[in-house]
Amino acid sequence: MFVMCVPASGIEKYRLNTLHRYGILDTECEDVYDDMTRLAATACGTQVAWIGFVAGDRLWFKSTFGFERDEIPRDFALCDDALARSDVLVVRDTRADERYAASPLVAAGPRVRFYAAAPLITPDGYALGCIAVADQEPRDLEPAQADALRALARQIIMLLEARLAETLHRRALDHASDIIYMTDERGLFTFVNPVAVRILGYELDKLLGRHYLELIRPDFRAAVEELYTNQFKLRDMTTYFEFPALAKDGSEVWFGQNVQLLTEGGHVTGFHAVARDITLRKRVQDALRQSEERLRQALQAAQGGTWDYDLRTETFTWSDEFYRLLGLDPGSCEPTVENWLRCVHPDDRERVRVQTRRALRTYNEVEVEYRVLLPDGAVRWLHGKGKKVPGEAGGLTRYAGVVLDVTA
Structure with missing residues (x-):
C-alpha cells in the first residue's frame, strides 16, 4: 500500500495553523491563480499544472490546468517530499522512483510519469503546499523552467500575504x-x-x-x-x-x-x-473609592450618615450610620420614605414631608432640620442636606445626601 504522509507533530500543527490563518482553503476560483497555473504549464511545456495546499489528510487545489478536481486524498498526492524541501523538486520518471511508483496517480488514473513542484514557503518558514507541473512522459526540467516555478511560488506567497494584510487592515479600520x-x-x-x-x-x-x-x-x-x-x-x-x-x-x-x-x-x-x-477611568474610580472611604471615616467620626435616592426606581439606600441616627439597627427595615418619616418627630413630620416632596418635584437641592424620636423616647436633632447628581448622559437621575447629628 502506498502511504506518504507527514506524521502529526508540533511542526505540522503550526504549519496547519499558519495555513488556516491565510483563509485560502475552500475559497472560490480566482483568475490570478488560474493565470499562474496556465503560465506554469506553458513555461514547463506540460499538459498539467496545479496550485495545491496540503490541509490535514487532503490536497486541496486552489487552481488546476489540464484537469478538473477540487481535492484528492493526501496519500494519493506527490507533494509531501516537495513540502520537506526548500527548492524545486524534480522527479524525471516516477515509475523508476520507489517513493512514487505505487502512487495511484502513477500506477493508474492520469499515469503521471514526470513531476516537478516548487514549495509555497511562508515568510516564517512553513511550507503550505506547492505549485506543480506533470506529464505522462519522462523528461527533464530545464534550469529556466525551474526558475519560472520558483518565481511563481514567490508570487503565490505574495498573494497570500496581501490577502492576510487586507483582512487585518479591514479589521483595523473597524x-x-x-x-x-x-x-x-x-x-x-x-x-x-x-x-x-x-x-x-x-x-x-x-x-x-x-x-x-x-x-x-x-x-x-x-x-x-x-x-x-x-x-x-x-x-x-x-x-x-x-x-x-x-x-x-x-x-x-x-x-x-x-x-x-x-x-x-x-x-x-x-x-x-x-x-x-481605560487607565483614566481606573484612576478616577480609585480616586472616588478613596474619597468615599475618607468621607465615610469623616462621617463616622462626626456621627454622620449618608443616603442615596434613585429617581428612576424611586428607591433609597441608607448607610449603616444613617440607620443608627434614626435609632434603628442597620438593615432592620427597608430604606423607604415612609420608614424614614415614621422616625421623624410627629410635630416635624408634615413639614419635613412637604419640604422633601417640593425639592424632589422641582429638582432642587434639599436641606432640612428635624427631630427624630428614638425607640427609648429620647429626641435627636438631625440636619440633612441632599444634592442632585447628574447621570452619564447629563440628565438628573439621583439625589445623594448626608445627615449629621446636631443635637445640642
Whole structure:
C-alpha cells in the first residue's frame, strides 16, 4: 500500500495553523491563480499544472490546468517530499522512483510519469503546499523552467500575504481608535496595530513573536492566563477582561479587552483582541473609592450618615450610620420614605414631608432640620442636606445626601 504522509507533530500543527490563518482553503476560483497555473504549464511545456495546499489528510487545489478536481486524498498526492524541501523538486520518471511508483496517480488514473513542484514557503518558514507541473512522459526540467516555478511560488506567497494584510487592515479600520492585535494559538503576537505600539511604546518588531503574558503586570498573569486558557478549551468565542499591562518605560496601562477566538475549518488558530485604554477611568474610580472611604471615616467620626435616592426606581439606600441616627439597627427595615418619616418627630413630620416632596418635584437641592424620636423616647436633632447628581448622559437621575447629628 502506498502511504506518504507527514506524521502529526508540533511542526505540522503550526504549519496547519499558519495555513488556516491565510483563509485560502475552500475559497472560490480566482483568475490570478488560474493565470499562474496556465503560465506554469506553458513555461514547463506540460499538459498539467496545479496550485495545491496540503490541509490535514487532503490536497486541496486552489487552481488546476489540464484537469478538473477540487481535492484528492493526501496519500494519493506527490507533494509531501516537495513540502520537506526548500527548492524545486524534480522527479524525471516516477515509475523508476520507489517513493512514487505505487502512487495511484502513477500506477493508474492520469499515469503521471514526470513531476516537478516548487514549495509555497511562508515568510516564517512553513511550507503550505506547492505549485506543480506533470506529464505522462519522462523528461527533464530545464534550469529556466525551474526558475519560472520558483518565481511563481514567490508570487503565490505574495498573494497570500496581501490577502492576510487586507483582512487585518479591514479589521483595523473597524476599530481605528482601539488597540488591535492577533496571536497564534500559543499566545505569540502575529499582528499588532499602531495604536498598541503608540500606547505601549514598543517598536513593532519587539512585539511580534512575543508572548502576550510578558506585557501583563506579574500579579495579574495567572488570572489572565487562566481566563484565556479556559476560553480556548471551552471554545468560548468572546470574553471581556480588565487588567494592567506594563509599557516599555515601566508605566502601568489598564486595558479593557474583548478577545475573540480565531477559527478556520473548526480549528482554533489564535486570538483576535480589541482593547481600550481605560487607565483614566481606573484612576478616577480609585480616586472616588478613596474619597468615599475618607468621607465615610469623616462621617463616622462626626456621627454622620449618608443616603442615596434613585429617581428612576424611586428607591433609597441608607448607610449603616444613617440607620443608627434614626435609632434603628442597620438593615432592620427597608430604606423607604415612609420608614424614614415614621422616625421623624410627629410635630416635624408634615413639614419635613412637604419640604422633601417640593425639592424632589422641582429638582432642587434639599436641606432640612428635624427631630427624630428614638425607640427609648429620647429626641435627636438631625440636619440633612441632599444634592442632585447628574447621570452619564447629563440628565438628573439621583439625589445623594448626608445627615449629621446636631443635637445640642
